[in-house]
Amino acid sequence: MQGYGYRSGVWQFEGYGYVPKGTTGVCIMQIFGATAPRASSAMVRVYDGNLVFYRRKVLAENIYDKWFRLNVIHDVGASKVQIYIDGELKLETKDGGGTVHTFKCGVYAQDKDSNYMESRWKDLKVLRKL
Template sequence: MLILGYDYSSGVWQLEGEAYIPSGTDATSVMQVFGGSSRATTIMLRVYSAKLTVYRSPTVLENVYNRWLKVNIHDVGASNVKVYIDGFQRYQGSGAGGNNHYFKFI
């Protein structure tokens, strides 16, 4: 799902959504923030072998099959991305630059 009309270039933005990861899901994107300067995305959460990862690593959560996850956050001004899963921060890292961003939730 691409959320149209909410592109952004500054500030702190949050997408909160829930995703269900069925058994057998592999090499699949769950959530993305598009708009990096060195690559197409600032962050991508993917599922590999029952693990939720940022791109291919690091792993932010294990044993994700057959459960619902609430994910969300992007601070453009600080070039900072935080990933919260079910209310707990699981990852913090640098953004990927860029002037225009938008969320895509699968």
């Protein structure tokens, strides 16, 4: 999916993710774009089977080998990010600033990353509130 860069408004990423056992130390979803020196306004990472916001907060435990629904809502004007796992609000936080943002998903190596890295995605949607 391309062409969804945004500068203002309220945007939502929705998708079903799956992370096989053995994948760790990776970012699987991010809001790219922030004020330097940061590069992203939010990151959902996997460490030892847990979904984690950067390295700061566990969002969900024991997610290996099962599908989960991830919703990330970014209100640019309010500088607010909300992260939902399976319909439950897990985190509300300030974004990282910046002027242009993009949702990304996949596998991006972070600290203490595994040799094997994989995430699977289905039913991806990017929505904008008018």
